[in-house]
Amino acid sequence: MTDTVLDRFLRYVVIDTQSDAASGTQPSTEKQKDLSRILVAELLAIGLSDAHLDEHGYVYATIPSNSDKTVPVICFCSHVDTAPDFTGTNVKPQIIRNYAGGDIQLPGDPLQVIRVGDHPALGDQIGNDIVTTDGTTLLGADDKAGVAEIMTAAQFLIDNPDIRHGDIKILFTADEEIGRGVDKVDLKKLGAQFAYTVDGETAGHIEDETFSADGVEITIQGVAIHPGFAKGRMENAIKIAGAIIDRLPKDIAPETTEDKQGFVHPVGITGSMEKASLGFIIRDFDDEGLAAKEAMLEAIVKEVMSGFPGSSYTFTVRQQYRNMKVVLDRHPEIVENAVEAVRRAGLVPVRGSIRGGTDGSRLSFMGLPCPNIFAGGHAFHSPLEWVSRQDMESAVKTLVELARIWEERA
Numbered sequence: 001m002t003d004t005v006l007d008r009f010l011r012y013v014v015i016d017t018q019s020d021a022a023s024g025t026q027p028s029t030e031k032q033k034d035l036s037r038i039l040v041a042e043l044l045a046i047g048l049s050d051a052h053l054d055e056h057g058y059v060y061a062t063i064p065s066n067s068d069k070t071v072p073v074i075c076f077c078s079h080v081d082t083a084p085d086f087t088g089t090n091v092k093p094q095i096i097r098n099y100a101g102g103d104i105q106l107p108g109d110p111l112q113v114i115r116v117g118d119h120p121a122l123g124d125q126i127g128n129d130i131v132t133t134d135g136t137t138l139l140g141a142d143d144k145a146g147v148a149e150i151m152t153a154a155q156f157l158i159d160n161p162d163i164r165h166g167d168i169k170i171l172f173t174a175d176e177e178i179g180r181g182v183d184k185v186d187l188k189k190l191g192a193q194f195a196y197t198v199d200g201e202t203a204g205h206i207e208d209e210t211f212s213a214d215g216v217e218i219t220i221q222g223v224a225i226h227p228g229f230a231k232g233r234m235e236n237a238i239k240i241a242g243a244i245i246d247r248l249p250k251d252i253a254p255e256t257t258e259d260k261q262g263f264v265h266p267v268g269i270t271g272s273m274e275k276a277s278l279g280f281i282i283r284d285f286d287d288e289g290l291a292a293k294e295a296m297l298e299a300i301v302k303e304v305m306s307g308f309p310g311s312s313y314t315f316t317v318r319q320q321y322r323n324m325k326v327v328l329d330r331h332p333e334i335v336e337n338a339v340e341a342v343r344r345a346g347l348v349p350v351r352g353s354i355r356g357g358t359d360g361s362r363l364s365f366m367g368l369p370c371p372n373i374f375a376g377g378h379a380f381h382s383p384l385e386w387v388s389r390q391d392m393e394s395a396v397k398t399l400v401e402l403a404r405i406w407e408e409r410a
């Protein structure tokens, strides 16, 4: 068994670990444990004697401190599951060594080409070794790149005791892709003060902001009457719902916004003449922006309803998750240390935000502040997914430096 980050990555991606939102079990698919069990065996072989898999499918382990100082306990976290969007069965990774530039034709499907025009990040990979699939499956660099990087960093720290560090916790979650990645995590058992998910994309990137997210459920009670006697009396809930959708501002939608802009997005509609329901998700990077969008949506509903005096509505806001920046700003050293680690790994640190939630945003609000650092993968959740060996090696270096910096600054 060899243990470079590339060896580990190639070993892990061939194991099918797709999660399944339709399943009610935890983890959602038993096959995720196929990888988790291997990770436990490898962690034990490295010498992390407390490594184990719990009944919910989480892997916990500790790289024990080798410092006399009291160092804050940090955790490295990634997820073993791959996205339900595209099959992860029978992954056949291929390596393009010393990439010379140009489009990459995947061998298993003539329609699957990783084009430089669509993937400008390829321009930074000249001379690197790029791993892709054959085009018939996703690769699973999201997040097996992160898993392989954490495993390799653990091995490196154990093999190089001259690098001083505090206790470092390792956490591999299941079901991240279906939004249940931290549902059953035992933070007390984990015993970390700060954490990093290793689940980002481009080398050098650190993400410390996510959307704040709410769901809104609107129900409309119309006036139902036999259509033969309806003149001047019927108020069709389906038409009321349609009028609300029609009035949504076109420039506050996912399809018309980017970067730090939020949106109002209908995600579900059911209805009959008598009763209709509309489901929305609302996203913004700050709470005031979120509240303003919800007020705007309710104003639209009120305005539409004013034309239907016999009908009524309910408007229910449900919190989904919050921008982790609020939590991370209270502990600026978490991101500062990551920025310094990226720099020492020889990369240019780039701080950014994610238009979505992460395990880290939920962990941050559960009491474990947790930004996201790059794993190196690109084109997640698709057959065009790719990652380079060199970027994975940079991530390993970043993790090792991060361990060292927390000890240095303690």
Ligand SMILES: [Zn+2]
Pocket (backbone or CB within 6 Å): 079, 142, 143, 176, 199
């Ligand atoms: Zn991921």
